[in-house]
Amino acid sequence: MNDLFPTLSAVDRVSDVSSDEVLRVLAEADARTVLAYVSIHPEATLEDLATVVVGTEAADDHRVGTPADHSRARIRLHHAILPWLDDCGFLSYSSETGRVSDVDVPDPVRSLLEVEANDDVS
Numbered sequence: 743m744n745d746l747f748p749t750l751s752a753v754d755r756v757s758d759v760s761s762d763e764v765l766r767v768l769a770e771a772d773a774r775t776v777l778a779y780v781s782i783h784p785e786a787t788l789e790d791l792a793t794v795v796v797g798t799e800a801a802d803d804h805r806v807g808t809p810a811d812h813s814r815a816r817i818r819l820h821h822a823i824l825p826w827l828d829d830c831g832f833l834s835y836s837s838e839t840g841r842v843s844d845v846d847v848p849d850p851v852r853s854l855l856e857v858e859a860n861d862d863v864s
Contacts, residue, residue, distance in 0.1 A: 759830050759848075767830060768854060771799075772815070772823050780833055780845045781857045788824070788840035792816040 751761075759767075767773045775798045780786050792815040796807035799815075824835040824842070832851075834844040847855075 759832070763830055764851060767827070767832075768851075770823070772818065773827060774855060776819070776823060776827060777832060777847050777851065778855045778857045780842055781847045781852055781855065784833075784843070784845035786842045788816060788820055788842075791819055791824070791842070795819065 767777070772795050775795050776791055779791065779794045783790070792812050795815045796811045800807035800811070820837065820840070824833075825837070827833050828835040832845070832847050833842050835842055847857075
Protein backbone atom coordinates (compact mmCIF):
# COMPACT_ATOMS: atom_id res chain seq x y z
CA MET A 743 0.00 0.00 0.00
CA ASN A 744 2.93 2.35 0.59
CA ASP A 745 3.69 2.25 -3.15
CA LEU A 746 0.15 3.21 -4.16
CA PHE A 747 0.28 6.95 -3.51
CA PRO A 748 3.53 7.63 -5.39
CA THR A 749 2.22 5.47 -8.24
CA LEU A 750 -1.02 7.44 -8.42
CA SER A 751 0.97 10.67 -8.46
CA ALA A 752 2.96 9.27 -11.37
CA VAL A 753 -0.28 8.40 -13.19
CA ASP A 754 -1.44 12.00 -12.75
CA ARG A 755 1.80 13.20 -14.37
CA VAL A 756 1.68 10.92 -17.43
CA SER A 757 -2.04 10.52 -18.10
CA ASP A 758 -5.20 12.52 -18.53
CA VAL A 759 -7.01 9.94 -16.39
CA SER A 760 -7.61 11.08 -12.81
CA SER A 761 -6.32 9.06 -9.88
CA ASP A 762 -9.91 8.50 -8.79
CA GLU A 763 -10.80 7.00 -12.18
CA VAL A 764 -7.70 4.80 -12.11
CA LEU A 765 -8.76 3.52 -8.69
CA ARG A 766 -12.28 2.81 -10.00
CA VAL A 767 -10.80 0.88 -12.93
CA LEU A 768 -8.42 -1.06 -10.70
CA ALA A 769 -11.27 -1.91 -8.32
CA GLU A 770 -13.06 -3.74 -11.15
CA ALA A 771 -11.69 -7.28 -11.62
CA ASP A 772 -12.67 -7.60 -15.28
CA ALA A 773 -11.10 -4.23 -16.11
CA ARG A 774 -7.85 -5.29 -14.39
CA THR A 775 -7.84 -8.55 -16.31
CA VAL A 776 -8.41 -6.75 -19.62
CA LEU A 777 -5.72 -4.14 -18.96
CA ALA A 778 -3.19 -6.76 -17.95
CA TYR A 779 -3.95 -8.85 -21.06
CA VAL A 780 -3.94 -5.98 -23.59
CA SER A 781 -0.71 -4.66 -22.08
CA ILE A 782 0.91 -7.81 -23.44
CA HIS A 783 -1.44 -8.52 -26.39
CA PRO A 784 -2.38 -5.09 -27.77
CA GLU A 785 -4.34 -6.41 -30.78
CA ALA A 786 -6.89 -8.43 -28.80
CA THR A 787 -10.41 -9.20 -29.92
CA LEU A 788 -13.60 -9.21 -27.89
CA GLU A 789 -13.63 -13.02 -28.13
CA ASP A 790 -10.03 -13.21 -26.82
CA LEU A 791 -10.89 -10.96 -23.90
CA ALA A 792 -14.09 -12.82 -23.02
CA THR A 793 -12.10 -16.06 -22.97
CA VAL A 794 -9.42 -14.54 -20.74
CA VAL A 795 -11.98 -13.03 -18.33
CA VAL A 796 -13.92 -16.29 -18.04
CA GLY A 797 -10.71 -18.28 -17.61
CA THR A 798 -9.46 -15.95 -14.90
CA GLU A 799 -12.76 -16.06 -13.01
CA ALA A 800 -13.04 -19.83 -13.36
CA ALA A 801 -9.47 -20.36 -12.14
CA ASP A 802 -10.06 -18.05 -9.18
CA ASP A 803 -13.20 -20.04 -8.29
CA HIS A 804 -11.61 -23.46 -8.99
CA ARG A 805 -14.19 -24.35 -11.62
CA VAL A 806 -14.57 -24.64 -15.37
CA GLY A 807 -16.05 -21.72 -17.30
CA THR A 808 -19.21 -22.45 -19.26
CA PRO A 809 -20.51 -21.15 -22.60
CA ALA A 810 -23.04 -19.11 -20.59
CA ASP A 811 -20.17 -17.54 -18.61
CA HIS A 812 -18.47 -16.66 -21.90
CA SER A 813 -21.64 -15.11 -23.29
CA ARG A 814 -22.17 -13.00 -20.15
CA ALA A 815 -18.53 -11.86 -20.16
CA ARG A 816 -18.71 -10.97 -23.83
CA ILE A 817 -21.85 -8.88 -23.34
CA ARG A 818 -20.44 -7.11 -20.26
CA LEU A 819 -17.13 -6.40 -21.98
CA HIS A 820 -18.83 -5.11 -25.12
CA HIS A 821 -21.37 -2.87 -23.42
CA ALA A 822 -19.56 -1.73 -20.27
CA ILE A 823 -15.91 -2.56 -19.67
CA LEU A 824 -14.34 -1.91 -23.07
CA PRO A 825 -16.22 1.36 -23.73
CA TRP A 826 -15.23 2.53 -20.23
CA LEU A 827 -11.55 1.70 -20.80
CA ASP A 828 -11.82 3.44 -24.18
CA ASP A 829 -13.28 6.55 -22.50
CA CYS A 830 -10.37 6.50 -20.05
CA GLY A 831 -7.92 6.44 -22.94
CA PHE A 832 -6.32 3.10 -22.01
CA LEU A 833 -7.27 1.56 -25.36
CA SER A 834 -9.45 2.05 -28.41
CA TYR A 835 -12.35 -0.34 -28.83
CA SER A 836 -14.33 -0.74 -32.02
CA SER A 837 -17.77 -2.10 -31.22
CA GLU A 838 -18.27 -2.70 -34.94
CA THR A 839 -15.25 -5.01 -35.36
CA GLY A 840 -14.90 -6.22 -31.75
CA ARG A 841 -11.22 -5.30 -31.78
CA VAL A 842 -8.99 -3.47 -29.35
CA SER A 843 -6.19 -1.26 -30.64
CA ASP A 844 -4.05 1.70 -29.62
CA VAL A 845 -3.38 0.30 -26.17
CA ASP A 846 -1.90 2.96 -23.89
CA VAL A 847 -1.68 1.67 -20.33
CA PRO A 848 0.65 4.03 -18.45
CA ASP A 849 3.69 2.39 -16.87
CA PRO A 850 2.54 3.26 -13.33
CA VAL A 851 -0.75 1.41 -13.97
CA ARG A 852 1.17 -1.54 -15.45
CA SER A 853 3.20 -1.54 -12.26
CA LEU A 854 0.06 -1.75 -10.14
CA LEU A 855 -1.16 -4.60 -12.35
CA GLU A 856 2.25 -6.25 -11.91
CA VAL A 857 2.69 -6.41 -15.69
CA GLU A 858 6.03 -5.52 -17.23
CA ALA A 859 6.21 -4.14 -20.75
CA ASN A 860 8.31 -7.12 -21.86
CA ASP A 861 6.12 -9.82 -20.28
CA ASP A 862 4.65 -12.38 -22.64
CA VAL A 863 1.97 -14.86 -21.61
CA SER A 864 1.61 -16.58 -24.99
